[in-house]
Amino acid sequence: MNTNDFKSPANHDILHHLVEELSEAVENDPAALREALAEEGIEQDNLVQEGLQFIQGLQTKQQAHEHLMAAELGLFEKVKTVIEAVLRPRRLLAFPKYAYALAAVIVVTFSTWLLIQQWSSKEYIASRGEQVEFLLPDGSKVKLNSESRLALNFTEKSREVALAGEAFFEVRKGELPFVVIIEGAAIRVMGTQFNVKSRNKKIEVVVSEGVVEVASTLAHKDSVIILTKGQATIFRIGESPALPQQIYSEYPAWTSGKLAFYREPLKNIIAELERRFEVTIQLMDTTLENETFTVQEDDLDTILTKLCELTDKKYRKENDGYTIY
């Protein structure tokens, strides 16, 4: 018999048949199954434990998909209505173009605040240079990053918050879903840990634990995605959430007092530093504004030094802030 014979369908079928029958003989005898696995160095109880955890994860993910379907029909419709009522541009009247631009700026700037105002049965604010941490009525924990606001709509039937800015949530499991509403999106969870950032018309959701549904309330199709532990989505308001991408840090750096930026345009990095440290930072060479950088440092001076190294610039401290020149 030559080796080619071995690949003939008949032989392949016999091998397949051997595997089937020999496996089946073992499967029907629990002791034999345990022994067969042990022969391979596999401890059955551990294997089962691991398998069940894996399958439970799958089940959770699929159930989240089901919630998502329900959410598309119900909850998110409601949320969408609320947000659209505040954000949807009104029919344009015969004003000069600059008036529209001005109106647009006002809408973008204040729309989320208006939304918060509507809801402000209770409101939390972190000013520039400040980070605040607090418990919600259901025991969930929130860390609010600088220059951010959070309003609550907690009733017997809802656990909803409206956020402008950035916050890290540790949501306590409960019967009601926990919903975070931001301009252009809603995030729905049962019990989990995640970070939401909504700044400059860009939305970023990063999941540290559990499963999170992210729905764009303004995009028309493919508007909902599921994120699991270690995944993130970044998208612009009005667009569908981007496909999940893997992240390599369990928690957002800001929650532990660090500064970390991943492929972030310099202007956004500067804006974040200004918020965090309540300073102004002037970038003399504006051509660098949109260049992206990845940096992680512990304090303002170190990160400015690093940015200057990367851009071949220098910085100096001035009365009310810094200048990069």
Add this chain to the structure above:
Amino acid sequence: MKLHRKKDFGMITPEMLQRLNARDWKEIFPKLVLYALYRLKIAGRREAHLEAKDFAQQAIVLVYEGKRKWNPDQVPDLLVYLKGVVHSLVSHHFEVANSRIKQHPTAVLADGEKLSDPVELIPAPDQGPLEKLELEEIQRALLNWASDDETLQKAINSLFQGMKRRELASELDLPLAIVDNCLKKIRRVLNKFLDENNN
């Protein structure tokens, strides 16, 4: 480990999710891993014990995500269906690793589901993982081992002729439990043979 996956994505119905969730995974999972292990050994994998779990999990994911559509009316036993998926994954994985593109008949599962595209990757003549072993060689080794036990010899020969457990019991006129004991012994020897061959 990177497995070949189809691009299409299908959701399962809530009813199917319920049916899958209701299965006794504590029982199914180790059996599926063991099956994957033997499939990998047959495919000539030296580290089969390290990879088997991945293939079993991958098969379960495909069923949960609806990329492999289990039809309980056609294949009531989920384990049987999952084994088919593992079989397909293992075959395809190693075919892709050692392959060239050629027209090839599409494999079909018990429920009629197609397992691969009509144009797929098949083993190149000089690279197939199965060629490490020869069927006759395996049979000869088993018969040598069973040289002083006529029942075992008959069981081996019948098995290599494609007989199933129940057919063997009938052919040898033995209770199924005795046949299973023979098969367990054969399995142990075959396992050893495959390990030696793969090393």
